[in-house]
Amino acid sequence: MSNSNTLYSSAYSSAAAPLRIGIAGLGTVGGGVAKLLEQQGDLLAARCGRRIQVTAISARSRGKDRGVDLSAVRWHEDARALAADPEVDVVLELIGGSDGVAKELIEQAIKAGKPVVTANKALLALHGTALAKAAEQAGVILAYEAAVAGGIPVIKALREGLAANDVRRVYGILNGTCNYILSTMRESGREFADVLADAQKMGYAEADPSFDVDGIDAAHKLAILTSVAFGRELDFQGIHVEGIRHISALDLQFAEQLGYRIKLLGIAGRTDHGIEQRVHPCMIPLDAPIAHVEGVFNAVFAEGDSVGNVLLTGRGAGAGPTASAVVADLMDIARGHHAPVLGIPAERLAPGETAPMGRHRGAYYIRLMVHDQPGVIADVAAAFRDNEVSMESVLQQARDASEPVPVVITTHETEEAGMMRAIARIAALPAVQESPRLIRIEAL
Structure with missing residues (x-):
């Protein structure tokens, strides 16, 4: 044989x-x-x-x-x-x-x-527009499939496979380290610092994990995806970025009770105020396919006007998956395949102006740790009311009266700027014992 x-x-x-x-x-x-x-x-x-x-x-x-x-x-x-x-x-x-x-x-x-x-996502996120223009002016290929989501062929999918579509939204789990940490925290009930230490021992997290756990790595990748999906110059500085350090085992438990799972997502989409770009932890409904992408795996979701919804998932890092993407680019060059670096000629890219985060509209999860005393919920409700935030549900778990009690509130859709004003006012209440924990709820 x-x-x-x-x-x-x-x-x-x-x-x-x-x-x-x-x-x-x-x-x-x-x-x-x-x-x-x-x-x-x-x-x-x-x-x-x-x-x-x-x-x-x-x-x-x-x-x-x-x-x-x-x-x-x-x-x-x-x-x-x-x-x-x-x-x-x-x-x-x-x-x-x-x-x-x-x-x-x-x-x-x-x-x-x-x-x-x-495979250099940081360099492309910061200098990709200029490099794309230089490459196209010189008539040479600049290929970077491995820069986003490892072995998942997401750049080729957006730039070529979905080229006939007006893409409305693209989002995904873009960092395997964060996904592993959140998955393990949920499954084990352990806290962030403990799981991070184990991830570092197993090689899933760097000795200095800041780029991963603070969302920077995911933001680099999102800047590239946004450019390819929407035909824009890269705008890394315009991305709203939050990491996962503030997520606790308690938040993961409440998420499950409420029918959600917490994931760090990179999200870009069309809004009335322009293209929105944001990286932060999200509450995802359990019936959303991306909610079940666990461990070190990545996933990218694209929504096109003709094709509908497309979900690509696989290993986002490591020698094998990333080398696979690099060699795929080499094979395109060997075959003579040549596409515009960012999907359309670089000189025709739209300016990379990102919609302000304060204009974002969505629902929210808020966890407070408060002293269980009369009037607390009324004060919280007043802060929301005065900033045009409508509460959807309130969940309170009884504990020892001498200790702070967790109070979880979910809201209806509202504008981010008003929510942030309400949270600042709530944080100043004498009964609130630690900074409020806020996680955006995504209707995927």
């Missing part, structure tokens, strides 16, 4: 010139790409008509075992040298970082007329 390499080795023309690539960065993703190209060489050649060959590398350490033989590959001490290397057709920027060498390498490769593949 033939193995897969034998099966595919005769399915392409060996006369076709190989696509020669230079890899900058051999960390988790770069090493995964090199390994995948070696393991699936014949399959990839059969599918795109030519071999994809690593000819040059720039990385910190030559001696590290990455599970693939790179002894015959040329090494550069300075990653920027890949842009000028005559034996490199395509540059892979897998260094990371929003500025510095990574940005300079991409700029120099574009000037040299070489296609670029990157």
Whole structure:
């Protein structure tokens, strides 16, 4: 019985010139790409008509075992040298970082007329519009499927598969670390700090987890999705960003009682005030499919006028999934496929002006810790009334009278600015013992 390499080795023309690539960065993703190209060489050649060959590398350490033989590959001490290397057709920027060498390498490769593949969501979120314009002016490809949701082909889906649609909304679970922490907190009843410590031990969270748990990583990805979905310049600075540090096991318990599940979502959609972009924890109805995406998995939902609702889910990080997305971009280049970087020509992108968060309209969950004494609920209700916030339900659990009592309130749809004024007034009440916890309820 033939193995897969034998099966595919005769399915392409060996006369076709190989696509020669230079890899900058051999960390988790770069090493995964090199390994995948070696393991699936014949399959990839059969599918795109030519071999994809690593000819040059720039990385910190030559001696590290990455599970693939790179002894015959040329090494550069300075990653920027890949842009000028005559034996490199395509540059892979897998260094990371929003500025510095990574940005300079991409700029120099574009000037040299070489296609670029990157997984760098931070760089794209901050400089993507300028880089897209430069690439299109130079007539070269800038590909970045791996920058959003790992192995899920969401960029291709939005830019090409849904190109005939007027996209109304796109949202998703864009950070596996946060999703793992919230899933584990809900299942175990443990608190955030405890679960985070375990996630760090297992490698799901970085030693400094701020980019993940404070929502920055998800916001980088949302900026890219928003641009592709709505034909806008990237506007990372306009995104409202909140993380998950303030979510407690108690909130997760109340969410279940109320028929919701808490997820950190990145959300972009059309409103009467423009395109809205926001990243924050959300109460999601249990009958929403995305509510059941658990652990380290990501999911992206798109709503189009012709196709309706589309949900893509899978692993959003790791060597294998991310390398899969990088190599898919390489295969498009090998085939000669070329689409506008952000879905439409960069010069025609609309200005990236985001709707103000204060104009957002939605329902809310509020948890208060109060001293159980007469008049407290009346004072809270007055704060809501005076700011045009209508309460939908009030849930109070009895506890030891000497301790603060949790009071949970859900509201009808209201404007964010009024809700924030009400919360500020409630926080100042003498009976309220800690900062109110507010989570937006999403009608998905």
